[in-house]
Amino acid sequence: MSPVPLPPVAEPFQLPFHYGALHQVGVDWLVDPEPVHRLLDKYHPDLTAATFDDGRALVSLNYQLYFAQYAFGGGVTQEIELNVIAFPTADAHRLPRLTYAEYARGWDQTKLLGIARLHVVCDNPFAIRAGRELYAEPKHPGWFEVGLPSLNGPAGETWTVRCKAAGVAPDDTLEKAPDPLLDLTVRLDGLPAVPACSAPVTGYGTDREGRLLAGPMNVYQPYGWYDLTAPEHSGRTCLEVRAPDGELGRDVRSLLPDGTPATGAWTYQSPPVAAHHRPYYPTVGPRS
Numbered sequence: 001m002s003p004v005p006l007p008p009v010a011e012p013f014q015l016p017f018h019y020g021a022l023h024q025v026g027v028d029w030l031v032d033p034e035p036v037h038r039l040l041d042k043y044h045p046d047l048t049a050a051t052f053d054d055g056r057a058l059v060s061l062n063y064q065l066y067f068a069q070y071a072f073g074g075g076v077t078q079e080i081e082l083n084v085i086a087f088p089t090a091d092a093h094r095l096p097r098l099t100y101a102e103y104a105r106g107w108d109q110t111k112l113l114g115i116a117r118l119h120v121v122c123d124n125p126f127a128i129r130a131g132r133e134l135y136a137e138p139k140h141p142g143w144f145e146v147g148l149p150s151l152n153g154p155a156g157e158t159w160t161v162r163c164k165a166a167g168v169a170p171d172d173t174l175e176k177a178p179d180p181l182l183d184l185t186v187r188l189d190g191l192p193a194v195p196a197c198s199a200p201v202t203g204y205g206t207d208r209e210g211r212l213l214a215g216p217m218n219v220y221q222p223y224g225w226y227d228l229t230a231p232e233h234s235g236r237t238c239l240e241v242r243a244p245d246g247e248l249g250r251d252v253r254s255l256l257p258d259g260t261p262a263t264g265a266w267t268y269q270s271p272p273v274a275a276h277h278r279p280y281y282p283t284v285g286p287r288s
Contacts, residue, residue, distance in 0.1 A: 047116050059083070086114065104196055118138065164177065
């Protein structure tokens with residue numbers, strides 16, 4: 001068998017792409033597999049949905065805020081992804097049998113269980129182009145209003161993400177629109193996190209020629225995973241679809257009917273690299 005060539009890297013991109021900082025929250029739902037199968041057939045026909053506890057499929061929604069340094073300076077990007085956990089159908093015989101909790105902790109060392117991206121909304125036109133051309137991501141413009149846990153803000157572990165519609169102008173700048181797409185709230189205050197070594201995370205896309213692409217993303221510290229299966233945690237997350245008639249809204253609602261309880265959540269926040277401290281009055285001699 002001849003070696004398979006690597007996919008081309010379009011200009012002006014360079015790989016790997018290095019993140020300067022990353023802040024991320026994700027929510028997982030175990031769901032009826034039938035709607036997942038239908039959407040995978042539509043978007044990624046060479047993938048099969050993974051099944052976990054009681055034969056359910058896994059849907060994940062994750063928000064990320066990241067910084068990157070370029071030759072011309074710095075850039076900040078936000079995006080949110082609607083994913084299902086899937087694997088290449090041809091590799092089904094290589095997969096371990098895992099529960100959701102085992103998968104969430106990173107027990108799949110084959111890394112075949114990856115995120116099949118159904119929709120990605122992003123506020124950076126350059127990142128939208130890179131995602132489409134390099135990884136065949138279904139990436140579209142949007143913008144965000146967020147509240148995040150921060151060392152520079154009030155104490156707490158609550159994330160609020162409001163995603164709104166946008167377009168890209170001819171000069172490659174983002175054109176914000178007032179129309180909301182979806183809101184996500186994740187309240188993790190007071191919950192212990194379990195370290196989860198799940199990276200590298202394999203992201204799947206299907207290019208214009210129908211070829212399946214796989215791209216790994218390494219994160220250099222463990223995620224924190226939160227088990228939300230206990231009944232008392234049912235109110236920890238809230239997902240509201242604000243544009244139910246759009247393609248994103250229709251797919252979210254088909255996968256996650258109202259009232260679907262979240263199974264788990266996971267977070268990652270880059271550690272600070274410096275701190276500018278409080279000023280003080282230096283001791284000086286008497287004024288002349």
